[in-house]
Amino acid sequence: MSVLVPLGGDLPEESRALAEALRRLFDGLGISVRRYAARRHRDPGSLSRFLNGTRIPPWEFVHDLIRDVAEEQGRAPTPEAIELLRRLHRTALACGGSALNRVQALEDELADADRQSMRSAALVRALEGALADAQHRAADLELQIRQLHGHQDRSAAERDKTLRLYEDQVTALLRERQDLMEQVEALGEDLKDAHARRVRAERRCEELERQLVAAEEHGEGENPPVADAALRDAPPTDAPPTDAAAKDAVPRGPVAEDTEARHGLDPRFVFGTFVVGDTNRFAHGAARAVAEAPATLYNPLFVYGTSAIGKTHLLCAIGHQARRARPGTRVRYVTAEALADEYRGAGRGAGLDAFRRRCLEPDLILVDDIQYLPDLGGLHEEFRHLFDELHGAHKQIVVSSDRPPKQLTHLGDRLRARLESGLITHVRPPEQAVRVTLLRRKAEQEGITAPPETLDYIASHVERNVRELEGALVRVRAFAALNRQPMDVQLAAVVLRDLVPDRGPSREEEAARRIIELTGDYFGVTAADLCGKERGRALVTARQMAMYLCRELTDLSPPRIGQLFGGRDQSAVDYADRKLRAMMAERRSIYNQMTELTARIKAVGGPRPDGWV
Incomplete structure (x- = not known):
């Protein structure tokens, strides 16, 4: 159903009022329901039910409709009109009666409470700053008063004149101090009030969170399939704004931005934080030697071992130590996948020349996960030429991989021979x-x-x-x-x-595809849905769970996991990892789902079914 029908007579008054307002707003677009649904990538039937009053839409849909009408008509809606729609939407949710409506209403209240809590916290910080400034000023005045009273060693002839002048200054300073103390007292009262408001806001957030979790679990118990279908239509509230811009949604501090912009080194990975044991002692010593004297001992240095045992840590530590030992050393850390993306974007001509300059400029180049370097338009041959030029210019090359050079057959004999020409070290799993x-x-x-x-x-x-x-x-x-x-x-x-699943020697892409399939089966969606661009709330949660499980149960790198999920980048995988870690500790429903999913993955063995998209 994709057309509007007359509003039924049996609609609740709250739903009828909201539907009439949405219809008037939708008329301003001047297009059909089906065309608008196609533009917004929504189901025409769900959109028609929103406008016919038979289903209460999420507020994100109302907000998008307001924005689309404003763009079409060239003028922004008034705050009063938006507030009216907000009240109608909340009233309809409150009177809806279903578990989904209760969840939506609680999420709206939780968002308002969060904003109030943030405003209260900001006010507290401002008042604390003002209080500290006032106290410092009062202390300075006290010091000046004591200094003025301390001038007792002047001659008797000058003392009377000077004392009169000082007494006038002291009197003025005392008045100013009194005013400041009154301001401090007033600020203290305001600060107490702000603290009380912040505590109330935080308690309200906690209460709404408990109600939201209870409502979600109650809704799942009543009718899970219907709840999941409705949640798939709702926009996500716990994911980055868009898949294409997921990397912008990950918080990044100034230090991290500066590091990545210049040399790509992770500031956490230094020799001081690397735990040395029998299984990595030789690799650690070789890395130290290369960092202290680049291009003099082991060039190239090749570090290999399975995933997540410290290879990236060693590479970044070499870069940090080299820059610390010789300020001005130009260092560049880059993954093989990032290098391939850069080469793909360079094209030919001036772009390719710029790519070569960027690779040849550093005195120390660190290439991580060389096993993922594809032979893309002659990239292997280009990398071999860059290797020769860097080595001939006495610049240090450090490479890491999940296997020794002789097993990297896809790189070709000539490039493998160059990787084997230096020192090869093996990092084994920690003891x-x-x-x-x-x-x-x-x-x-x-x-x-x-x-x-x-x-x-x-x-x-x-x-x-x-x-x-x-x-x-x-x-x-x-x-x-x-x-x-x-x-x-x-x-x-x-x-x-x-x-903790029983793991074989390797759970690479085959295992990741199996995780995607089983997660899709668990939530009633397809593997193509999990790897696609749809952003329904339930679908986003399922996608993040699958990413987290791929990160935890396989040896694949985050960039490679992102590629399996429809070409997403590493930041989307890192965001899913942080999100699920927090949610498992806060919401029992999420923890139970992850437990059951892990048990299913552990129980299923053998190759993946045919037909995976």
Whole structure:
């Protein structure tokens, strides 16, 4: 159904009032329902039900309709008109009666409460600053008064004259101090009031969050298929604004922006934070030697090992140490996939010349995950020429991979021969003592209180890589928080038995595709939906869960996982990882879904079914 019909007589008054307002607003577009649905990538039937009053739309749909009408007519709506629609929408939600309507109403209230909390917090900070300034000013005046009273060593002839002048100054300063103290007292009262408002706003946010979780779980218990179908039509509220701009949605501080803009090094990865053990001691020593004396000992240096065991950490540490030991050293860190993207965008002519200059400028170039370097338009041959020029100019080259050079057959014999011409080091999975140290450091960074025996137990049962180790700690912490239990060995045993899958020697793209399929089956969508561009709320949550599981249960790099999900970039995968870590510790429904999904993935073996898109 994609046409408007007369409003039925049995509609509730609240739904009728909202539908009439939306119809009047929609008339300003001057197009049919079907054409507008195609423009907005929405289902025409759902849009018609919104306008016919048989279904209450989410506020995001109303907001988009207001914006589209404003663009069509060339004038913005008045704040009064927007507020009227907002009241009609909330009234209709409050009187709707369904679990979905209650969830939408609670989410609106939670958003308002969050904004009020932020305004209260900003006011508190402003008042605290004003109070501190006033107190500093009062202290300065007290010091001046004491200095004026201290001038007692002048001659008797000058004392009377000087004292009269000082007494006048003291009197003026005392009046100013009194005024300032009154201001401080008033600011203190305002600060108390602001603190009280902030506490009330935070409590309101917590209460609304509890109600929202209860409403979601109640809605899932009543009629899960209907709730999921409705949520697929609602815009996402917990994902980056657009898939294409996902990298802009990830918070990035000034230090990170400056680092990546100049040399691409992660500021966290330095030698001081690298945990050395028997399995990585030789690679660490070689990396140290290269950082202290680039292009003199081992050139190239080739570091290989499975995913998430510290190769990227070593490469970035080399770059940081080289810049620290020799200020002015030009360093560039780049992944093989990023290098391929840059080469693809360079084209020919001047663009290709600029690409070559960027690769040849640094004194130290660090290429991560060389196994992902595709032979794209002669990229292997181009990289071989760049390698020769860098090596001939006595510039240091460091390369990492998940396998030794002789197994990189797709790179060709000539390029592999150059990679084998220097020092080849192997980083193996960390031993027990190193895993315990890594867990202890991660717990300190995240503010997790865990007994040493619990960390020992997790480290003894998760052995492959650092990412899997940290993922196990996150899940144990989430389970403990949800059940209000201490993080003891018994709890860790339950979580690791049920959630950590049995892993074979490799769970690369085949395993990732299986995770996507099983996640789609669990939520009643297809693998193509999870990898597509649709952004319904339930679909976005399912997509983020699949990304998180691919990140946790496979050895694929974040850029490669993003490619499997319809060409998304690394920031979308990192965002999904952070989002799910937080949600599992806060919402039992999400934790239960992740537990069941992990169990299904663990239980399913063999090759993927045919027909995966």
